[in-house]
Amino acid sequence: MIRVENISHSYGEVQALRDISFEVKKGQIFGLIGPDGAGKTTLIRILTTLILADQGTAFIDGMEVQKEYKKIRSQIGYMPGRFSLYEDLSILENLNLFAAIFGTTLDENYHLIEDIYKQIEPFKHRRAGQLSGGMKQKLALSCAMIHAPNVIFLDEPTTGVDPVSRKEFWQMLKTLKERGITILVSTPYMDEAAMCSEVALIHDGQFLDIDTPEKIISKYKPLLYRAKSSKNNALLKEIRNSGWTKSAYLNGEFVHFTVEDLNDVNKIRVFIQKQEIEIMEFKEVNPSIEDCFMDLMHSPTE
Amino acid sequence: MKRFNAFVLKEFYHIMRDWQTLLILIGMPVAQILLFGFAISNEIREVSISFVDQDNSRYSREIRQKIDASNYFKEGVEIYDTQEVESYFRKGEIKMAIVVPEGFAEQLVNEGNGQLQVIIDASDPNTASLLSNYIQAIVQSYLDEFNRGAKPPFFIEVRSELVYNPELKGAYLFVPGTISVIMMLISAMMTSISITREKELGTMEVLLATPMSPVQVVLAKVVPYLLLAFFNAVVVLLMGYFIFDVPVNGSVPLLLAEMLLFIVTSLALGIFISSITSSQQVALMISLMGLMLPTILLSGFIFPVENMPLPLQVISNIVPAKWFLLIIKGIMIKGQGIAFFWKETLILLGFTLFFVVLSIKKFKIRLS
Numbered sequence: 001m002i003r004v005e006n007i008s009h010s011y012g013e014v015q016a017l018r019d020i021s022f023e024v025k026k027g028q029i030f031g032l033i034g035p036d037g038a039g040k041t042t043l044i045r046i047l048t049t050l051i052l053a054d055q056g057t058a059f060i061d062g063m064e065v066q067k068e069y070k071k072i073r074s075q076i077g078y079m080p081g082r083f084s085l086y087e088d089l090s091i092l093e094n095l096n097l098f099a100a101i102f103g104t105t106l107d108e109n110y111h112l113i114e115d116i117y118k119q120i121e122p123f124k125h126r127r128a129g130q131l132s133g134g135m136k137q138k139l140a141l142s143c144a145m146i147h148a149p150n151v152i153f154l155d156e157p158t159t160g161v162d163p164v165s166r167k168e169f170w171q172m173l174k175t176l177k178e179r180g181i182t183i184l185v186s187t188p189y190m191d192e193a194a195m196c197s198e199v200a201l202i203h204d205g206q207f208l209d210i211d212t213p214e215k216i217i218s219k220y221k222p223l224l225y226r227a228k229s230s231k232n233n234a235l236l237k238e239i240r241n242s243g244w245t246k247s248a249y250l251n252g253e254f255v256h257f258t259v260e261d262l263n264d265v266n267k268i269r270v271f272i273q274k275q276e277i278e279i280m281e282f283k284e285v286n287p288s289i290e291d292c293f294m295d296l297m298h299s300p301t302e
Numbered sequence: 303m304k305r306f307n308a309f310v311l312k313e314f315y316h317i318m319r320d321w322q323t324l325l326i327l328i329g330m331p332v333a334q335i336l337l338f339g340f341a342i343s344n345e346i347r348e349v350s351i352s353f354v355d356q357d358n359s360r361y362s363r364e365i366r367q368k369i370d371a372s373n374y375f376k377e378g379v380e381i382y383d384t385q386e387v388e389s390y391f392r393k394g395e396i397k398m399a400i401v402v403p404e405g406f407a408e409q410l411v412n413e414g415n416g417q418l419q420v421i422i423d424a425s426d427p428n429t430a431s432l433l434s435n436y437i438q439a440i441v442q443s444y445l446d447e448f449n450r451g452a453k454p455p456f457f458i459e460v461r462s463e464l465v466y467n468p469e470l471k472g473a474y475l476f477v478p479g480t481i482s483v484i485m486m487l488i489s490a491m492m493t494s495i496s497i498t499r500e501k502e503l504g505t506m507e508v509l510l511a512t513p514m515s516p517v518q519v520v521l522a523k524v525v526p527y528l529l530l531a532f533f534n535a536v537v538v539l540l541m542g543y544f545i546f547d548v549p550v551n552g553s554v555p556l557l558l559a560e561m562l563l564f565i566v567t568s569l570a571l572g573i574f575i576s577s578i579t580s581s582q583q584v585a586l587m588i589s590l591m592g593l594m595l596p597t598i599l600l601s602g603f604i605f606p607v608e609n610m611p612l613p614l615q616v617i618s619n620i621v622p623a624k625w626f627l628l629i630i631k632g633i634m635i636k637g638q639g640i641a642f643f644w645k646e647t648l649i650l651l652g653f654t655l656f657f658v659v660l661s662i663k664k665f666k667i668r669l670s
Contacts, residue, residue: 048511050669069667074513084504088319089312100308101512143508 001026001151001182002047007056009042016042018205019056024184024198026150029177031196032186033289039205040186041081044155047184048078060151074102077144077152081159083136087129091120091139094128095146102147113142116172134165141172152176154185158192170195190290201293208296213289220287220295222246222258225265227272228281229255235277242271247298254281256291305514309522316496317526327492331484331534335541338476346432350378351398352390359407361416368444369400374436384421391423398422398433466635477542478630479603481535482623485561486568486597488531491589493572496523501580507669516665520576524569531565551637557630560647564626567650568593570657571622577664597623625649 002024009017024030049069201208229235244264248257401419410416424430500506542548601623625646632638
């Protein structure tokens with residue numbers, strides 16, 4: 001459904017994308033996962049025909065992004081990173097406008113967005129500017145879906161949205177996926193990777209890995225431990241100072257660190273105890289996508 | 303077409319919902335016309351003067367009556383000593399004092415010439431020279447009556463006939479001027495701000511990813527402002543006609559057509575501005591400095607173009623309002639037909655075409 005071939009793009013001196021190639025099959029949720037500035041938005045804008053890549057090309061449903069941009073634009077749905085609907089228009093007016101732009105009507109395609117829209121329908125006369133973050137996302141998704149696109153591109157749809165709404169939003173994406181719609185979604189939240197059929201870990205304009213979330217985790221090699229203290233920053237510093245760890249970083253309320261050898265773990269534990277840092281937890285854990293990301297980021301890419 | 307209509311409707315929503323801006327847009331022309339009409343006026347009407355009659359003769363009393371009988375002056379405080387005049391000027395109670403010196407009548411009768419002294423507050427030089435002219439005219443007409451029957455030895459009378467605006471009304475100047483300012487303001491400034499707002503808010507990005515072309519987006523945006531500007535221009539025209547007796551001597555349909563042309567020129571300018579910047583603030587600054595100021599100062603609205611230094615005269619040629627003012631004054635005041643200003647009309651058309659083509663070239667089908 002989406003095919004990307006050797007795309008590179010730069011803004012002046014800054015290289016935003018370096019030789020990216022991948023493919024997304026029909027009916028998949030493809031997650032672009034990476035921190036801010038990794039190149040997610042640039043890639044999405046190239047695929048939605050909004051900017052031209054310096055090098056390489058891409059095809060959406062067989063249509064080339066540069067030459068056939070007009071055709072592509074009438075067949076895709078796009079939801080930019082920032083809420084970009086008209087805040088002084090009501091929910092209903094926004095929907096009607098986008099329906100009209102695509103030459104359809106709300107009634108005609110009501111069934112397509114029913115699941116999402118009915119959650120905000122009771123407020124349909126409220127101005128978009130007065131909606132909560134979660135409701136805005138639902139409206140934006142409804143507007144992006146109103147013309148029955150086969151592919152939708154969502155740029156960080158859950159950024160700045162409360163955890164409950166985030167969960168709901170992913171549930172909606174799953175429903176769309178089951179209807180055969182291809183979804184390319186970017187997110188800085190690593191925990192959302194599990195909801196995707198396939199993910200690309202993107203960092204500094206490059207893909208660190210593309211695979212199903214399960215496979216990415218199964219490829220994880222080092223031994224991963226987590227520790228917790230009342231002074232995590234000091235703990236992190238000491239773990240790094242100990243010299244037996246490959247990498248150590250903060251992860252939520254824990255310090256995660258990796259070792260190659262079981263013996264090193266005990267050496268680290270003793271080392272920390274000498275520093276008089278109280279340890280509340282110290283155990284081996286299974287890696288998450290974030291740990292894989294950290295590991296891939298530090299290891300040289302093949 | 304349905305798509306276009308929905309978009310125009312959306313623009314109307316934007317304008318209607320921002321009621322503060324709407325109020326300013328509709329209220330401003332009315333306020334401007336009333337300001338120009340009543341407050342900023344250099345017409346002479348009921349100016350306070352004092353008559354210092356030290357002669358108290360038949361002639362001095364007759365002159366005084368003659369002056370009082372005109373609508374231009376009204377007598378303020380009574381002053382008997384010329385020394386006091388200045389203090390009343392300072393207090394701003396009077397603008398002019400007419401002093402008839404002692405022995406005025408005697409000299410007039412015996413020697414055939416009398417001398418009146420007129421002291422004028424010239425802190426506003428334009429008004430001062432007008433006052434001086436008026437008083438000379440009144441005294442001259444008194445002298446004419448006085449001399450009737452007698453034959454002066456030698457006499458040339460200069461009779462000026464003021465055509466088109468015999469009463470020298472300021473309204474003849476500011477009604478066309480205000481129309482051009484209003485149309486420039488609403489069409490160019492509001493359009494450029496409204497287009498750049500879409501860029502700033504990111505809605506342009508969403509629109510670009512739809513089958514709607516940027517040209518369609520901009521055209522749909524322009525429609526409501528065209529109507530609004532036209533409505534305002536007609537309001538100003540009606541106010542001029544009914545409140546300040548400014549006539550439309552020429553053809554009304556022609557006038558409306560030329561106004562429409564100027565609105566389109568302004569819209570093209572607004573679109574052009576929005577194509578070179580993506581910030582509302584910058585668009586506002588360019589509109590104010592680059593369009594509004596020249597429209598007010600260089601178009602001949604306030605200062606006659608012929609009196610400007612040569613470089614400014616040259617610059618005034620690229621101010622569309624200059625050409626529009628020539629056209630609209632020609633129609634309204636002189637009652638001219640298209641034969642007299644087809645050149646100016648062509649120039650406006652040229653401006654419009656130039657900016658439309660330039661903007662279309664700069665229109666982007668993609669971001670940045």
